[in-house]
Amino acid sequence: MNDKPDDKRNWWQRLKGGLARTSASIGGALTDLVSKRKLDAAMLDEIEEVLIRADLGVDVAHRIAAAVGKDRYDKAISSDEVKAVVAAEVEKVMAPVAKPLEIGTDKPFVVLVVGVNGSGKTTTIGKLASKLRAEGRAVMLAAGDTFRAAAIEQLKIWGQRVGAPVIAREAGSDSAGLAFDAVQAAKAQGTDVLLIDTAGRLQNRAELMDELTKVVRVIKKVEPSAPHAVLLVLDATVGQNALSQVEVFTRIAGVTGLVMTKLDGTARGGILVAIAAKFGLPVHFVGVGEGVDDLEPFTAKDFARAIAGIDG
């Protein structure tokens, strides 16, 4: 339990780097509130508020605080114990959803990447492509964000960096048509993994979501089993709206897993706990920086410890 393999400590260090200030503030708050006190209702309220501040949402924060209080009510408890219990409760929720993205045997294995504007889809695709290339797979990228200015150029630069061909059309063209071309090209070239970028869209914009439905439909025309994975990219700063994003994107595009980006800021990404509690969707990766290698597998224990503010 204490001796983590090298790569995991690596992840831990990165996440800790990213969550440093956050952890300090959460840990600090927890320390302040439990140093010499009995676990009473007021303290549970404070624990709840600390969790709310981490974006866990009112309901989940309340549930976790209640779980912390169970069997321990009215007993003296140290701050470290409280943190450990909070971490354990968060981990309990997150453990079932911490699953790696498994590249199946289908060839090409088609991965569709969706999300709202600015969540980090294109950058995530770049990092993911680099990872898959490092595993020795033949990767192809499809520049499906035909709307945002220069999104295609951005993906092309990533393609050059990681050595993956990029299927693109001119800006403003039909993204479903492009997805069609890309799946065909990937089939023809014997590509292992095809990563398809999409334009950012807010989930309440019906016309944009219809467009996404069409992309999925067209992909299925070429390859009925595709897309084999649909990743929803969430920004760590997002609040309760993420619940609505998960719900709608899952309904429209059949999201199979989540990626959380930008965990290197002060945002805690606690909304993942609320999402896990409500939807149970797998969380595959976290983005912890701007470097090409800053995409790491998600692990429940590290995340839970980071939320609770446990060091090392």
Place this chain on the structure above:
Amino acid sequence: MFESLSEKLGGILDRLTRRGALSEADVDAALREVRRALLEADVALEVVHSFIDEVRKHAVGATVIKSVTPGQMVVKIVHDQLIAMLGASADPINLDAPAPVAVMMVGLQGSGKTTTTAKLARRLSQQMRRKVLMASLDVRRPAAMEQLAVLGRQVEVDTLPIVEGQQPPQIARRALEAGRLGGYDVVLLDTAGRTTLDDAMMAEAAEIKAAANPHEILLVADSLTGQDAVNLARAFDQRVGLTGIVLTRVDGDGRGGAALSMRAVTGKPIKLIGTGEKMDALEDFHPQRIADRILGMGDIISLVEKAAATIDAEHAMRVAEKMRKGAFDLSDLRSQLAQMQSMGGMAGLMGMMPGMAKMKSQLASANLDERVLKRQMAIIDSMTPKERRVPDLLKASRKKRIAAGSGTKPEDINRLLKMHRQMADMMKAMGGAKRGPMAGLAQMMGFGGGAPSPEDMAKLAQQMPGGIPGSPPGTLPPGFPGASGLPPTMPGMPAKFPGMPGLGGRPPGLGSLPGFGKKK
């Protein structure tokens, strides 16, 4: 973005307003729910605390308990407090400095800086006739500089030529130099996205500030941001010193708590909001209107402004005249539908109307969205001109043809015809009305009205804030056209749009509008 919060608060406060006398416990219980609603809307915890404290201070006390309608008093306090939190008045971009005026945009990655920069450039050049230069200082993200260049071409604003290998402060100096030499009024500096924890990047932002001495430093922030909104607003304010905030993705269905949080912790005004993907989707922020919207009081002023901007007044007059004569045919119906669509569709309109937030969700579940408008127009498009004039011609075989032509079913056509018939009947009835609520309605529909003059708009703006807050949220003014029968008799809906330009068109105009301004 504020609808859900507004629904929640509306429900809580509704219950409160129905009560006669209020005890302290009643107020406390309501405030607990207000707290929860605000937290679920992503208002930062510390801001929620101070908000609730402030409301309680005003609410628990002699004024409320003794007032005739204590519930309404609490509603008013919550409303006033929301406005206080959002800032009392609109605070637009300030360009009051010697040219070239530098405006610097900062924010996290993906908050929408580049898009907002281009939108702002377009607004300054097209609406305010300024000569604008944009420069991208983002040397980090691949193709960021190209993105701004492409957007610059789209909005017809010059961008600083890209020179490889320059550092951001250098580029900033070069941009201002180019601004001076080229006779530009405004230079917009789009900086790279950065996390507040990245000391090197935050130091770079400070360097850029020192190099460019910007008159405005705007934090571009996503309105979907959660509790972190306070951290980032505070951090940017401390390290770089903000002059204002631009909220993006306000067209999302987020509840907008970030707006309250960032304004509250920095004291810096929200200057602009981004409301869509198109380059013209950037609007001034009006705290009063948003507060009204949060409380379910609607955003009538925005609606009227939008209507005035969209509707062809002359055409509306012609339609109104036809309606009065009861000669409202299907071509007229089609142009009504098209107007609704260009005003942002039903969802957009409903969101702006008082008390409509609740109905909006019902509408959504009834699937009455943009697609319905489009389909209805397709049906009419598939008719011959004669059929449009004389709908009675439509028998089974013609309906079949139209259904095939428009990709719909004969039932859809029947539904459309029924809606048209009801509208025509209603209009005929109104045409004859002289007194009572209907007279006001008739005026609103454009009988004898023209497009509202700027003076009328100003008058409207003055009257609205005073008149509406006192009325209980969720209550529709009697006679608000079509609203009473809304979800069941949806057909009545478009009826109220034809005459928007008539709103306030004839003095005293507003006073005779049923339910607005005077009603309590």
